[in-house]
Amino acid sequence: MPRILPATAASILALGLTGMTAAQHGPAKVAAQDSVPAKKIMPAAPSATRAAAAKEAEQPMLRIGDRAPQPMLAEILKGNTDFKTFPKGKVTVMEFWATWCGPCKAGMPHLSELQAEYADRGVTIIGVTQEEPSVVKTFLGKPEWDAKTRYTMALDQDAKTNEAYMKAARRNGIPCAFVVDEKGRVAWIGHPMSMDEPLAKIVAKDWDIVEARTEFERAAKAQQMMRAISMSLREARRSGDYADAMRQINKGLEMMPGDPSLSMMKFETMIGPIGDPTGYDIGWDLFKENKGNAMMLNRIAWYVLDDAAVKERNLDFALLVAKSANEASGGSDAAILDTLARAYFELGDFDTAIRYQKKAINRAEGGMTTELEATLDQYEAAAKNRSA
Numbered sequence: 287m288p289r290i291l292p293a294t295a296a297s298i299l300a301l302g303l304t305g306m307t308a309a310q311h312g313p314a315k316v317a318a319q320d321s322v323p324a325k326k327i328m329p330a331a332p333s334a335t336r337a338a339a340a341k342e343a344e345q346p347m348l349r350i351g352d353r354a355p356q357p358m359l360a361e362i363l364k365g366n367t368d369f370k371t372f373p374k375g376k377v378t379v380m381e382f383w384a385t386w387c388g389p390c391k392a393g394m395p396h397l398s399e400l401q402a403e404y405a406d407r408g409v410t411i412i413g414v415t416q417e418e419p420s421v422v423k424t425f426l427g428k429p430e431w432d433a434k435t436r437y438t439m440a441l442d443q444d445a446k447t448n449e450a451y452m453k454a455a456r457r458n459g460i461p462c463a464f465v466v467d468e469k470g471r472v473a474w475i476g477h478p479m480s481m482d483e484p485l486a487k488i489v490a491k492d493w494d495i496v497e498a499r500t501e502f503e504r505a506a507k508a509q510q511m512m513r514a515i516s517m518s519l520r521e522a523r524r525s526g527d528y529a530d531a532m533r534q535i536n537k538g539l540e541m542m543p544g545d546p547s548l549s550m551m552k553f554e555t556m557i558g559p560i561g562d563p564t565g566y567d568i569g570w571d572l573f574k575e576n577k578g579n580a581m582m583l584n585r586i587a588w589y590v591l592d593d594a595a596v597k598e599r600n601l602d603f604a605l606l607v608a609k610s611a612n613e614a615s616g617g618s619d620a621a622i623l624d625t626l627a628r629a630y631f632e633l634g635d636f637d638t639a640i641r642y643q644k645k646a647i648n649r650a651e652g653g654m655t656t657e658l659e660a661t662l663d664q665y666e667a668a669a670k671n672r673s674a
Contacts, residue, residue: 349503355454373408611625
């Protein structure tokens with residue numbers, strides 16, 4: 287069973303795996319997402335996506351170290367209602383959110399804590415949303431959310447602030463924060479829950495903005511590369527021709543040799559839709575390089591065992607990887623135990639499969655238990671039929 291991990295602000299490359307792993311089926315223990323798409327839209331056609339990406343690439347990009355754009359706010363609903371522009375010598379945080387965004391709401395108490403912590407240092411945290419005023423006012427009018435938002439909350443003016451920050455910085459997920467330093471420069475961009483350390487250094491004037499910009503540039507190039515790969519994979523799934531996708535993945539690996547996310551993508555593409563068993567060579571490399579990474583190992587094993595695109599399943603490989611995942615997790619993860627049970631089942635060792643599936647059930651929580659129990663019923667039925 288795959289454990290689906292949350293995407294974090296720091297792991298841009300994980301985005302590239304989304305297209306490949308979306309086809310995985312079977313029960314999954316899903317962790318809460320850290321961010322959500324800023325716009326809830328239907329996926330565009332490949333040609334439209336490529337055209338939009340090309341148009342976006344022509345637009346100036348907002349980078350760390352650049353002068354922070356002047357916020358265009360329609361109304362400040364609470365907090366520092368006198369805010370007009372970035373005060374000289376003070377730090378300001380622009381945080382983009384929405385009432386429908388679960389991760390945004392989950393992070394509000396922490397932003398309130400940061401505002402209280404740095405209030406005497408002149409820091410202002412401003413939450414900006416481009417939703418309808420009535421929706422936002424109703425939301426903030428509820429006692430729960432009024433209490434959890436003890437910082438400045440504002441309405442965007444015709445989405446101009448979102449365009450100047452989110453769109454200009456190529457940020458597609460919310461919540462997203464931009465820390466503006468005492469000189470009015472964008473000093474940091476990322477998920478608000480990752481902001482504590484950089485904010486402390488920026489307020490203390492101990493932040494290396496040159497190094498931060500270098501890292502941002504590297505991440506921006508990686509993101510651009512992952513978008514190209516994602517578009518190629520999307521087109522490949524439509525056409526069945528993965529030649530361009532493989533070229534893009536190999537180009538990415540030339541840029542970042544040995545990157546585990548890209549290597550995993552190449553492994554999945556080769557043994558899956560392309561049907562090239564030499565892809566297992568990459569699988570072995572991933573196994574050796576990630577022996578202590580239970581989630582990565584589990585992902586490898588589950589893809590081999592379960593994905594419909596895989597025609598030639600190396601079950602001995604999958605069993606070895608699943609065993610290592612179980613060892614790395616201390617034998618306590620229900621999803622990994624379920625994967626290990628599946629490996630034994632596919633190899634015809636029904637008794638061992640049943641034993642591990644029962645262990646998985648004992649470790650499971652909530653609705654996951656029911657799904658694992660249904661799988662156990664299948665294993666027990668298969669064992670009974672074979673002995674009949």
